[in-house]
């Protein structure tokens with residue numbers, strides 16, 4: 267047996283009310299792609315944060331190449347040969363690629379020396395990138411390459427990747443996998459967190475599965491089915507969501523010729539977007555983030571006002587109304603960015619419930635907040651959507667990503683909206699929780715609400731949508747019945763939606 271690159275022995279980390287990692291032991295060998303699997307809140311992020319020096323364990327030890335390893339900061343981890351690419355990028359949009367890379371280095375060389383090195387690394391690892399390009403103009407996939415190249419310049423022995431494919435197109439995923447395989451063949455180890463089990467099966471040599479903070483299994487992913495992996499993660503069998511198909515002949519929301527300029531320098535514009543959503547129907551809108559998805563959600567939420575007559579609900583013109591008036595009318599939205607936009611990290615779940623549900627759930631009377639009613643509402647959401655947290659008093663920022671996502675979506679669904687618009691409803695959510703959220707969206711439609719699901723996850727869109735369209739460069743393709751659409755047809759719609767078909771209002 268070769269000596270492990272990283273040996274982890276009995277790592278334990280407790281937070282108030284929860285043991286996030288309980289006596290975790292595992293080994294990462296040189297030159298392997300090692301998957302770290304587990305449902306939301308299983309402890310994956312906590313473990314990699316300990317490896318990357320962001321969190322100190324309460325107990326246990328690590329060894330790197332046989333020598334004690336106890337990083338006290340990311341700089342120390344980097345110096346020991348560990349690099350990490352986070353799910354959320356930490357780049358400055360107004361700076362160019364080389365400047366961003368320099369900012370992430372502890373001792374950066376002059377930009378004129380750095381730029382050719384970036385070019386070298388990006389070429390030899392198949393990560394096309396121009397050092398002079400402004401980051402704000404780059405796609406999510408290109409931004410991720412900036413982060414990867416920044417890590418690779420430090421020649422890491424272990425590269426940690428946290429859900430790297432959630433922002434990528436299928437083509438970009440292929441490119442990334444080729445890069446990771448090349449790194450592996452050169453002897454770099456990769457620790458890979460993802461909820462996408464088919465990708466894990468295709469890429470990873472071995473997997474460690476966490477449940478409730480402890481290691482419950484390790485396996486060779488290619489030898490298991492995705493269903494089996496999911497079952498080990500959650501400890502029970504999973505059911506696929508049921509889609510009854512309940513669209514009625516009654517218009518819930520109509521968008522007519524909605525055009526908006528970009529909200530900020532690096533934003534996207536919306537170009538003549540039209541659609542009709544019926545009551546009881548789920549419309550799926552696919553496309554790579556950054557093509558107008560956020561802008562469409564903001565226009566529906568009332569965060570951006572549009573020209574009169576562009577957004578109508580049950581015959582009423584909402585285009586000039588702000589968010590509260592739209593909520594009152596029953597149009598609710600859940601944005602993609604859960605921390606900062608959908609939820610305030612430092613506020614408790616109860617306080618976060620108040621922020622969006624005050625009007626519809628009548629949580630304020632005569633100018634006073636009814637805290638016990640608000641807490642009961644938050645607890646109802648926690649129960650119904652299986653949000654794993656010590657209680658409604660917990661700060662939103664202390665929840666694992668997936669659990670906060672369940673809370674944010676559940677908070678809107680629990681208000682029985684007439685129309686619900688969600689952006690990336692299951693981003694970072696594990697298989698079981700994703701199924702719960704999708705089923706809840708379908709149940710909402712079955713009860714007569716109209717639902718718009720904006721997502722980059724095509725499997726998700728095919729699972730929940732009655733009709734599907736692609737949003738590309740601010741234009742919406744024609745909607746097509748989701749039943750019977752193939753991945754190739756969808757790929758074409760995503761690739762050139764506006765070339766093939768005019769925006770259409772059917």
Ligand SMILES: Nc1ncnc2c1ncn2[C@@H]1O[C@H](COP(=O)(O)OP(=O)(O)OP(=O)(O)O)[C@@H](O)[C@H]1O
Nearest residue numbers: 281286306307308309310311312664665666667668
């Ligand atoms: N800073 C913190 N304060 C309090 N509790 C925390 C903190 N960070 C994590 N936790 C808790 O520790 C547990 C493990 O969380 P962790 O983020 O490691 O899970 P995860 O497997 O990465 O989940 P996800 O897939 O949802 O990102 C969760 O119950 C979470 O609420």
